[in-house]
């Protein structure tokens with residue numbers, strides 16, 4: 001296994017993600033924990049030193065334990081990791097300033113000065129197929145003099161030590177970040193490194209599952225774990241994984257707020273309880289939520305009411321589960337980065353998001369977050385690995401406040417019933433046409449207006465609805481899905497014919513920004 005020593009870079013997890021893509025097993029450990037004893041025990045086959053915000057010139061700056069340099073293992077230093085390697089092994093690092101080789105931020109181009117196994121195939125794969133490669137630099141300090149035994153393999157205009165190596169000892173160091181998106185072919189370097197370190201690349205999601213199960217058992221012991229199951233992919237996969245680890249020590253609570261899609265409550269509970277044998281408490285609190293929402297039409301007020309009640313209900317249920325010590329959450333890596341880098345920032349609240357992430361503040365429970373290192377697509381892969389049905393794992397995201405935010409204006413039971421039917425027809429159309437997996441999210445919103453229509457020989461006066469379907473990578477920005485006209489008119493016909501209460505159908509063609517994906 002490979003050890004990543006984390007010196008606090010914002011992108012350390014991306015190193016792990018790239019290695020998983022290369023089917024190499026790795027673990028990230030914060031530098032504080034990596035002692036001589038830890039290293040001996042861990043016995044890494046290779047080590048990567050991450051970037052980080054510190055300066056090796058500061059007193060007490062973070063370093064790996066000295067015994068690392070006595071071990072015969074390949075080491076790759078990235079950014080701060082490069083500076084650590086140089087400083088520890090007898091080179092020299094200087095503070096930034098101006099001029100070649102000093103502080104650099106952003107895009108740069110690297111050229112090869114000496115062929116090596118570490119850089120093999122990198123330049124040939126460049127965007128121009130030419131002799132230079134695009135990289136992402138982000139450093140204040142710089143290497144001034146190489147440590148003995150090292151030589152330069154590649155340079156950039158601003159970095160005479162962009163890539164350096166002591167090939168005999170299999171030590172490599174790069175000034176830039178090969179793990180980020182902005183270093184388009186950085187994967188080649190990581191791949192060369194793991195091959196030089198002797199990894200076969202045969203580790204898979206099945207391996208992740210085994211390792212995660214062990215870790216959950218070690219954390220939880222004999223105690224009970226509770227989990228708020230939303231029916232979404234993240235909490236579902238987290239629950240399935242924890243169940244595999246500790247069986248009936250896990251109790252799930254599914255809060256039914258009456259704002260779910262057609263048949264959703266029964267499907268989720270049925271699958272987890274009957275199909276997967278989990279203990280699931282189905283908290284049927286529809287009346288309580290809908291009662292509290294009566295007469296409310298302001299979007300933020302709706303969200304606050306739902307979020308607050310959700311916590312109350314969950315807490316009541318949790319209080320009845322004796323001996324609960326842990327709270328399971330399906331937190332993903334992107335949630336972790338966002339909450340770290342944006343909390344307290346100057347950004348404006350567009351919507352107060354509600355999800356199970358709001359729970360622990362009010363509860364005295366330790367967190368179990370087995371998906372913290374994964375990205376969405378990896379969670380889906382893990383879900384399939386755990387035996388969740390593919391159609392379930394591939395479902396579109398569904399917001400915590402549910403249909404409430406797809407029903408602008410006042411929420412009534414009548415409107416919700418109409419909305420459920422219309423939404424089901426739209427999704428059925430999308431599935432029939434084989435478009436479901438091409439779309440990030442699709443749904444119907446019911447509009448707070450009635451319009452006049454004519455059906456048969458009669459006048460109708462019914463609700464209008466809007467279909468919405470978008471393509472997106474992360475939900476932060478979105479494009480409208482370009483259905484063809486035949487699809488749109490066929491679907492509109494079906495909705496009007498099959499759903500009583502709707503006599504007009506529109507297609508929302510607003511991208512995000514300026515629109516948001518949901519209507520509220």
Ligand code: XMP
Nearest residue numbers: 353354355397398399400401475516517518
């Ligand atoms: P917006 O509407 O802000 O939505 O463009 C972006 C993505 O987030 C989802 N969404 C939510 N998810 N709790 C959630 O768990 C919420 O309160 C919430 N509000 C919006 C939305 O469905 C889309 O995928």
